[in-house]
Amino acid sequence: MSERKSLYQILFEPKTIDAVAPGSKVVSYLILGLWTFICLFPLYWLAVTSLKLPIHVADGPNYLPGIDFKPSLHAWKYIFVDLGNDTLRPYLNTVLVSLASSVIAVLVGSMGGYALSRISYSPKLGSVLLFILIMILMIVMIVRFGVPWQLAIASGLALFLVLVSTVGRRFRRALHNNDIAFFMISQRILPPVAVVIPIYVLFQNFGLLDTHGALVITYVAVNLPIVVWLMRDFFDTIPVDLEESAALDGASRYRIFFTIVLPLSKPGLAATFLLVLILSWNEYLLALFLSTADAQTLPLLIAAQNATRGPQWWYMSVLIIIMIAPVIAIALVLQRFITRGLLIGAVKG
């Protein structure tokens, strides 16, 4: 006799396809087919639009090349031949900037996440506030009273050290790992647009506007909190026993991180990498401020097709297709790593 199943189990428990009655199988496939159609149709529309002449786009919704309209490669020719380098350069910029920033963010962020997962920190709240106070003091001194910045930093640092080692002993309230992690993710709660002007001024002063460096630095900074947060969660699932065992076997902390922890974190690394790659690949606002010509990225180029002559859907379609193609390819490659069960056989009991 089979057990009584709850409504939830009846509705949502996964079954093999053989266990489904033929009638509901048909219904299932119909629903799934419909949903697939809804998801993929915009992509199809893009492809079709890229083959249309402007006049056919204006004709309204028709989707069958060769029947509704005569397909043409004029948009493709314009993007690749007429624009030529003006397409290629933003394309390479996008690839370079997003890959570099994602690799750096994942590498640095996973180290941060690992530290937050394994080492317990407890900076005193008073010391943190003191540090912030002295920073403000230093900035006021430099900006308002014209104190040389070297002198201000040196004296500020000295003051901080003296105060922490004397008054600091009496601080009681301490921050912990969760507070630090929350502080990091809170940097992401603020929308980037809120800080885009200071960032612009900063890079202007450094003379880095319209360079790859500016974009990479900014994207790393923006994506780091996400990486730290995700990877910390992932590292928490790796048994500490493994690392202790490696430590006794004679491995240093870095060795443990690179030869034990990272290989076991491939699924997390792949998923996180993909996420931040897509975020920086599609990023528009910061790129708009920080790049003008040399470092321009694809999203800007696409937006530019909607400029003086109104929206040129045919060109945009071509650009969007070539923009999403590599991301889809990378996602397919990385999907191999995003699997469960990597930790099976590690620990027992």
Next chain:
Amino acid sequence: MRVRLNNITKRFGDVVAVNQLSLESHQGELLVLLGPSGCGKTTALRLIAGLETVDEGDIYIGKRRVNEVLPKYRDVAMVFQSYALYPHMTVAQNIGYPLKLRGVRDEERQGAILKTARQVRLEGLLDRYPKQLSGGQQQRVALARAIVRRPQVFLMDEPLSNLDAKLRGQMRAELKHLQQELGVTTIYVTHDQIEAMTLASRVAIMNQGVLQQVDTPKNIYNNPTNLFVAGFIGSPTMNLLHGELGDGDFVMKGCRIEKVGDGSRKDVILGVRPEDMKIVSAGTSHIEAILYSVELTGDQTIVTAKLGDDNVTVREDKEYDGTIDQPVKIRVDESKVFLFDASTGNRIRFAHNPE
């Protein structure tokens, strides 16, 4: 190499996990730390390994004080309860990992891996991954990884507790053989008294972070130093009867045993093992109780009788037969009883006490 703990204390917040522990292992022996869960035995082991740092006291490995030495420089190897195999490495890579970290050359390493694998009978499985192995095989890989580099000291944290009963018995024998063959000082943590008694050169019993007794398994069993050790070791457990001592005789309601001690004192606990008692129909007897249950385990019969609110357990041979709720008379081997102070739990020793 000898391990010496000198008054070590470890606290976690307000909890004292290890309290003033002093212990010294002999060269090449298998010293078992035994105690109920939460008694601090695993913490003591982790302190020796360097995975935790001591709050007070000193740890010596050989002549070297290692309090501040990192685990990797202590030259100890540990087998974890969970085995802690690296799941992304093959068996050979797992075993070879400690050697690789020490920069042992490739050919030499392969030789060592093969030799060690043969010692633990894994030679056919070197290319497998941990998840493709059975529990016993995984356990052997963990063991092989510990012995491959010939450390000064082996540390084992309940290495057999995740195996099923049959395999555990088999691995226990293999482990004992291997330890004697290698002759490396081993400190072994377990909560299983059978494991402790069978494996150990000496057993150290701990309770609530405090060392209770260190001795050979035989002495621990025959000469417990306090109530805790007496009650912890032995299965079925020792009978502990609460009564008083009057002029050398132990007296409680339904029980009188003459000449077990000297003098008079209140609040004593008499301990006697189930095998040192016998149910008799005639002749001298010391206890009169009501038969409560009779359990045949195969080679013996465990008989429980009610003496007031207390249970008295007697180990009888397999032929014993009795009727429940009938009064029975029990004779005690007077030369094999122990007396404990009920308030402190300490043994009360007398001139003629058993050794």
